[in-house]
Amino acid sequence: MDVQSPTRYCRRFGYRQEMLTLMNTWKWSPVWIVSTLLACSAAALAQSPPPPAAAPRPRFADNMAERTRACTACHGDQGRAGPDGYYPRLAGKPAGYLHNQLRNFAQGRRHYELMTRLVDPLSDEYLGEMARYFSALQLPYAQPAATNTISAERLAKGQQWVTQGNPSLGVPACTQCHGLRLTGVQPNVPGLLGLPLDYLNAQLGAWQTGQRQAHAPDCMAEVVRRIPAEDLIAVSSWLARQALPADTHPAPRPPAGPPLPATLRCGSAPELSSTAGGQP
Numbered sequence: 315m316d317v318q319s320p321t322r323y324c325r326r327f328g329y330r331q332e333m334l335t336l337m338n339t340w341k342w343s344p345v346w347i348v349s350t351l352l353a354c355s356a357a358a359l360a361q362s363p364p365p366p367a368a369a370p371r372p373r374f375a376d377n378m379a380e381r382t383r384a385c386t387a388c389h390g391d392q393g394r395a396g397p398d399g400y401y402p403r404l405a406g407k408p409a410g411y412l413h414n415q416l417r418n419f420a421q422g423r424r425h426y427e428l429m430t431r432l433v434d435p436l437s438d439e440y441l442g443e444m445a446r447y448f449s450a451l452q453l454p455y456a457q458p459a460a461t462n463t464i465s466a467e468r469l470a471k472g473q474q475w476v477t478q479g480n481p482s483l484g485v486p487a488c489t490q491c492h493g494l495r496l497t498g499v500q501p502n503v504p505g506l507l508g509l510p511l512d513y514l515n516a517q518l519g520a521w522q523t524g525q526r527q528a529h530a531p532d533c534m535a536e537v538v539r540r541i542p543a544e545d546l547i548a549v550s551s552w553l554a555r556q557a558l559p560a561d562t563h564p565a566p567r568p569p570a571g572p573p574l575p576a577t578l579r580c581g582s583a584p585e586l587s588s589t590a591g592g593q594p
Contacts, residue, residue, distance in 0.1 A: 382447065399511065406563070407505065409445045460554035475549050483541075485540050491580070497558070497563065499565045502583040507556050531581050574587050
C-alpha cells in the first residue's frame with residue numbers, strides 16, 4: 315500500500331474508525347494502522363469548525379457606583395438600607411457625617427470588624443469621596459415598619475424626649491441637634507427618621523456601653539448616659555414609627571436657639587455649639 319493509502323482510507327470509511335475495527339477487519343501491519351489513525355485524526359481536525367472566539371471580558375464602569383458594591387452588598391441597592399433591619403441607609407445623609415463614621419471605623423471609635431477591614435486600606439481622601447457619593451443620592455425612603463409591642467404611654471414618653479428633651483436632667487430635645495424635621499443638619503448631623511428599629515436600638519445601646527464613640531467631646535455618649543435605659547426603647551420605638559416629611563433633605567443649618575451647654579459640645583459637629591441659628 316502506498317503512502318497515500320491511509321488518507322484515502324479515511325476519506326472512504328470516515329474519520330472516526332476505531333483502532334479495534336481496523337485490527338479485526340484489516341490484516342495490515344501495526345505501522346499501517348497507526349498511520350491510518352493519525353491520518354484520520356489530522357483530517358478530522360482539519361474538517362472541524364474552529365472553536366468559537368472567546369467572548370470579550372466585560373469592562374466595568376470606572377465610577378463610584380461600581381467601587382462601592384462592597385458597601386451596597388450590606389447597605390442595600392444604592393445605599394437605601396439593608397433588608398435585615400440592622401444595616402442603615404447611607405443615601406442622602408450629610409457627607410460630613412458619613413465621612414466621620416468611616417473615620418470612626420478606621421480609627422477604632424466604632425467597632426465592627428467587617429467595616430474596619432473594608433476601610434482600613436483606604437485613604438482619608440478616598441473615604442471622603444465615598445461619603446460625598448452616597449450623600450448625593452436622593453432616593454425615596456421606605457415606609458416605617460416598626461411593629462414591636464409598646465404601650466401608647468411609652469410611645470408618648472419617647473416623643474417627649476425627642477421633641478422636648480428633659481431640662482431637669484440637662485438633656486436637650488433631639489430636634490435641637492438633628493433638625494426640627496429630624497432629617498439631619500448639614501454637614502455633620504444625621505437624620506433620625508427612616509432608620510430601622512433594630513439599628514436605632516443597637517446604636518443607642520452601643521453608646522450606652524461605650525462600644526460606639528465619636529470625636530471628643532462625645533455629645534451623644536453624654537446624652538445617652540443621662541436618659542434612663544427604659545426610656546431609650548421608647549425613644550427608638552417612637553422614631554421608628556414616624557413617616558418621613560415631604561422634604562427629606564438635611565436642614566442647611568441648626569435650628570435657631572441657644573447653643574449647647576459646654577458639657578454637651580460635639581467634637582464631630584462643632585457647628586452645633588455656635589450661637590447662630592437657622593431654619594429647619
